[in-house]
Amino acid sequence: MKVAVLGATKGMGRALARAMAARGDALFLLGRDPAELAKSGQDLAARGAKGVGHAPCDLETPETFAPGLAAAETALGGLDAVVVTAGLFATQDALEADPRLLGRVLDADFTGTILFCEEARKRLLARGGGTLCVFSSVAGERGRKPVALYGAAKAGLSTYLEALDHRYREAGLKTVCVKPGFVRTSMTAGLPEPPFAGDPEGVAATVLRAIDRGTPVVYAPPIWALVMLVIRLLPRFVMRKVKF
Amino acid sequence: MTKLLSGWGRIGVPGREILSEDLERITKGAVLSRGLGRSYGDSSLPPPGTLDVVATPLADRILAFDPASGRIRAEAGLSLRELHRVFMPQGFFTPVSPGTKFVTLGGMVAADVHGKSHHSTGCFGGHVHRLKMRVADGRIVECGPDLETDLFRATVGGMGLTGHVLEVDFTLARIPSPWILGEGERIHDIDAFILALKEAGKTWPFTVGWIDCLSSGSAMGRGILTRGRWATADEAPDAFPREPRPLTVPFVFPEAALSRASVRAFNALYYRQPLGRRGIRHPDQFWYPLDQILHWNRIYGRRGFTQYQCVLPESAGIDAARRFLELLTSKGGASFLCVIKDCGPEGQGLLSFPKRGISIALDMAVRDDTQAIVDALNERVIAEGGRVYLAKDTFTRPEHFRAMEPRLPEFQRIRRLWDPEGRLKSAQSVRLFGDKP
Known part of the structure; x- marks a missing residue:
């Protein structure tokens, strides 16, 4: 498989790229820091990925999207899948205290990600189809106190991805919306750990299976599907009371 | 509430891990880094008054x-x-x-x-x-x-x-292959054990012994010697060895679970285990038998445990191990993991632990008399010209460590050259090397 990954240098993106490398997929890395991309490229090559190139691409800079994806298509000699694991995160308290940071997070996780996906969609459809796998979040499943702002951006993103799947599946574009629960990464380091926390390696295995099968929505770790089902069913008066 | 950070021995101090893929960023101004926290004592713990230590496991490319x-x-x-x-x-x-x-x-x-x-x-x-x-x-x-x-x-x-x-x-x-060719042998006492260990070392690249340090008298130091080498491609199975699924110790055991009687019973059974013939061993089973049980450190109870590991130099003579075990049994240092290893020449590291001789390592649940036992063992080790392993140590006194380690002043001299203000330190360096917290 020929895959372009935005966000492979860290966390779940790193683990997913490694899982792909281990089975010999060809990878092209997109991200902000060329030095970091080069190091991750070395790592993935040592783990079995074929010819790992990289190009700059930043969710906060939409002008980088088309050149980044074009570089990937050229280097890989085609494109079967585009994966987006990048995104910005901050706690609710930090976002409420700093409107500039809030603007950046909403911009990167909603507008930026969707603009990037639109570019990827056009390129994949022009090739006759492919897979677009995007990391949203369980934070977008229900309006909840600790993720009111981050969750709003992710809810919008999830809705877009659902519609994309409905609209273009027949034309050959498979959209995979990943909804990670709490996963132990540097992004969540220091946050209190809820039950059912997962590891990036487990998430990677789950997501890779979903990409291969074209599963439109995947929770990772899978138990979070059940957790979120319960949370979606809770009446509003309960949601006002609880902390999660 | 301040969270506790501990080594593998589960004796905690207030502390917090700073985790990131970007080590260059998080090590700026940090006093100490730690990896997976498998050193037993306080080597990877922050000095008193500091909470943050860098944790490296996410930087793994x-x-x-x-x-x-x-x-x-x-x-x-x-x-x-x-x-x-x-x-x-x-x-x-x-x-x-x-x-x-x-x-x-x-x-x-x-x-x-x-x-x-x-x-x-x-x-x-x-x-x-x-x-x-x-x-x-x-x-x-x-x-x-x-x-x-x-x-x-x-x-x-x-x-x-x-x-x-x-x-x-x-x-x-x-x-040559991912499999081990190994064999085991029951040895009836400590003197025979040391001879067998040294003999095995002449032809086998990997040797290790487990000894029953509760047995006494003529059976003192009886145990099982394991020898191994990588299997050749001809000897090895075709299949690649799959990582075994580990078991987990799900909760912290009560202290009473590890009584002298239960350890004695375990050791007697372990000594009599069927050894099997010389044959192919799974690499995980050979190298990492304890990794098959996740969180095995929980069996030692709430107060945690320490591992005492020392090297007894060749110069101390073949009787040194017997003298050590006699002292250990007289002090009642019950343990079911007592591992004995053959050490070659000293390495280049200034505080590197091994030197030519025999290394003995044993686990002890922390009890009221643990400090006294460690003190007594340390005095014996000093008399033999040996030393303890910092990666395992929690209880050694600074004066004992200085007596064991003539290389310490040179280590400290170089350390001061690179760190004149004494910024880098750990709970262990404050305890043993006189660093200011």
Whole structure:
């Protein structure tokens, strides 16, 4: 498989790229820091990925999207899948205290990600189809106190991805919306750990299976599907009371 | 409420891990780095008054690999488990392995780890070409056996006190197959054990002994000697060895679970286990038997445990081990893990633990008399000209450590050269080396 990954240098993106490398997929890395991309490229090559190139691409800079994806298509000699694991995160308290940071997070996780996906969609459809796998979040499943702002951006993103799947599946574009629960990464380091926390390696295995099968929505770790089902069913008066 | 951070012995101090993929960023101004926290005592814990220590496991990328020579450069947080997962299928293994795969490269350098192969391959530091480090003044420097030699010698085995290891460049060992050819032998007492261990070391690259340190009299030091080498491609099964699914100790055991009687019963059974013939062994079973049980440190109860590991030098004579075990049994240091190993020549690291002789390691649940037992054992070890292993230590007194370690002043001199203000420290360096908290 020929895959372009935005966000492979860290966390779940790193683990997913490694899982792909281990089975010999060809990878092209997109991200902000060329030095970091080069190091991750070395790592993935040592783990079995074929010819790992990289190009700059930043969710906060939409002008980088088309050149980044074009570089990937050229280097890989085609494109079967585009994966987006990048995104910005901050706690609710930090976002409420700093409107500039809030603007950046909403911009990167909603507008930026969707603009990037639109570019990827056009390129994949022009090739006759492919897979677009995007990391949203369980934070977008229900309006909840600790993720009111981050969750709003992710809810919008999830809705877009659902519609994309409905609209273009027949034309050959498979959209995979990943909804990670709490996963132990540097992004969540220091946050209190809820039950059912997962590891990036487990998430990677789950997501890779979903990409291969074209599963439109995947929770990772899978138990979070059940957790979120319960949370979606809770009446509003309960949601006002609880902390999660 | 302040959270506790602890080593493998589960004796906690207030502390917090700072985790990131970006070690260069988080090591700025940090007092100490830790890997997977498998050192038993306080080596990886912050000094009193400090909470934050850098945790390296997310920085685990392979940065370069040459399949022709086996030379590899990787970030300090890469674990042995992951290293083997990637490179065993390609015919490579770490040149030196400790008794667990849940260690990082940085930790292996800091403790200058040794293992079943010490008599044949020495310590890990002997296979390192370059270290990239952040030193106390904030600079990033490279050192090696031929570059900034003093810094390198002080860092290998220096318990992270000379700087934060960011990258490690070393050479992997080529293996003919991923399987081990091993054999076991029951040995009836300690004197025979030491002779058998030294004899086995002449022809076998990997040797290790388990001894029953509760047995006394004529059976004192009875146990099982294990010998091994990599199986040749002809001897090995065709299949690649799959990592076994580990069991988990789900909760902390009550203290009463580990009574003298239960340990004695376990040891008697273990000694009589069927040894099986010389044959093919799974590499995980051979190298990392304890890794099959996750959280095994919970069996020692709420107060945690310590491992006492010392080396008794060859110069102390063959009776030294018997004298040590006699003292241990008289003090009632009940233990079911007493491991005895053959040590080759001392490594280049200034505080590197092994030297030519015999290493004995035993686990002790913390009780009211633990300090007294460790003091008595240390006095014996000092008299024999031996020393203890910092990566295991929690209870040694500074005066005892100084008496064991004539190399300490040289280590401290180099440390002060690179860190005149004493910025880098650990709970252990405050306890043992007189660092100011």
